[in-house]
Amino acid sequence: MMAVMASEETRTVKSTNPHLSASAHDSASGPERGAAVPAPRTWAVRLVVVGIVLSALNLRPAITSLGALLEEVRDGLGMSGSLAGLLTSVPPLCFAVFGVMAPRLARRFGAGAVVCAGMVAITTGLLIRPYTGSTAGFLAGSALALMGIAVSNVLMPVIVKRWFPDRVGSMTGLYSMALALGTSAAAAVTVPVTEALGGNWQSGLAVWAALAAAAVLPWIPLVRDRGPRSTQPQAAPSVHTRVEGVGPVRQVPARGEPPVLRITRSRTAWALAVFFGLQATAAYITMGWMAQIFRDAGVPAGTAGLLLAVTMVMGVPLAFVIPRVATRLPHQGPIVIALGVCGLAGYAGLYLAPAAGAWAWAVLLGVSNCAFPLALTMVGMRARTGAGVAQLSAFAQSTGYLISIPGPLLVGVLYQHSGGWGLPIALMIGLMIPQMAVGVLAGRDRTVEEEAAR
Known part of the structure; x- marks a missing residue:
């Protein structure tokens, strides 16, 4: 009898629904398996492109505008060097804490709605932080703006993968280019704008809220629009089945149900997270302290801001080119090495002759900072599905930003206690070596x- 039952159990499971077809099976397997997906509306696609560009423009001015006026903010609020270092560590802290919430919020409200709310948070934070009158209030306003930046950081690669699955490289390049443009513009014009407004640093920082407010508008019509593809794993629909000759009707998952992705089992995910963290460390040290390094070397404040802008603006053309090149290579390791070598040369120049070769060091460090668009591109390439990209983006960015928190703070402490930039720059050089190593691993x-399935 047991042998007969075992034999019955191994028979083919047949659906009690005679209308279940192969197309239904494909649909259950998700859009990545070739199921037909309705074409997105033209107006929605155009709004998404505009929204991506405007949002990217607003993902760094909150940081680089502060870097250009850090000395004035320190004097105005009575900060010490260590406290200023803490201030430059707030961005990665907020990105780590709030970025991990982005996929869950996107599942509940939709990615467009979350990004829209993020732009509102950036606008509000930038508007209120200069006028709080205290260091605690300034930190709170900064945290609000950075919360909006954090969720948008995580969801941008998801939106690109979801709306433009066949153009991940070019759309990531467009997004990265806009991000670099916003970063460099804030670094370049914050000091002149402040001077034009009577030298009031509060007004010079608050003016960037207007750009953030403009980025809210294209997302408003998309608040309820979930896009042509879901960013989240869809459970395959259960099919009512009966095993021939055995038992009652029972639920059996349709074939092709995606397995649960345990992202922490992936070595590539960890390598990408560490790479993201180390490049973020370098980027936030650069954005927070590079202008001050030049000013301490005798470079005028306006010129120091322009040098920081040059570093940031290098990302405008390269952020468009690097993702397109990266998607055409089976291994992104050579790009990682090339960017790392530029970083080492730039840091060596800052150590040996910060003022004499200032423009060259700014260019080299700008090239090195293009590890950020490369990391974003690898997030899109190291996962097959939209759901995988969402998980990997949240994991790599949240873990990476946690890793990057001590860097800017440690630079401030070393600067205050050593009285110079020798030790901080030596730290930057030392961190570039492991960045190159894990970047090569992440690029496989x-x-x-x-x-994760192994």
């Missing part, structure tokens, strides 16, 4: 789904 041709 594999996906997190494959590794």
Whole structure:
């Protein structure tokens, strides 16, 4: 009898619904398996492109505008060097804490709605932080703006993968280019704008709220629009089935149900997270302290701001080119090495002759900072599905920003206690070596789904 039952159990499971077809099976397997997906509306696609560009423009001015006026803010609020270092560590802290919430918020409200709310938070934070009159209030306003930046940081690669699955490289390049443009513009014009407004640093910082307010508008019509594809894993629909000759009707998942992705089992995910963290460390040290390094070397404040702008503006053309090149290579390691070598040369120049070769060091460090668009591109390449990209983006960015928190703070402490920039620059050089190593590992041709399933 047991042998007969075992034999019955191994028979083919047949659906009691005679209308279940192969197309239904494909649909259950998700859009990545070739199911037909309705074409998105033209107006929605155009709004998404505009929204991506305007949002990207607002993802760094809150940081680089502060870097250009850090000395004035320190004097105005009575900050010490260590406290200023803490201030420059707030961005990665907020990105780590709030970025991990982005996928859950996107599942509940939709990615467009979350990004829209993020732009509102940036606008509000930038508007109120200069006028709080205290260091605690300034930190709170900054945290509000950075919360909006954090969720948008995580969801931008998801939106690109979801709306433009066949143009990940070019759209990531466009997004990264706009991000670099906003970063460099804030660094370049914050000091002149402040001077034009009577030298009031509060007004010079608050003016960037207007750009953030403009970024809210294209997302408003998309608040309820979930896009052509879901960013979240869809459970395959259950099919009512009966095993021939055995038992009552029972639920059996349709074939093709995606397995649960345990992202922490993937070595590539960890390598990408560490790479993201180390490049973020370098970027936030640069944005927060590079202008001050030049000013301490005798460079005028306006010129120091322009030098920081040059560093940031290098990302405008390269952020468009690097993702397109990266998507055409099976291994992104050579790009990682090239960017790292530029960083080492730039830091060596800052150590040996910060004022004499200032423009060259600014260019080299700008090239090195293009590890950020490369990391974003690898997030899109190291996962097969939209759901995988959402998980990998949240994991890599949240973990990475946690890793990057001590860097800017440690630079402030070393600067205050050593009385110079020798030790901080030596720290930057030392961190570039492991960044190159883990970047090579993250650039290998594999996906997190494959590794997590092993």
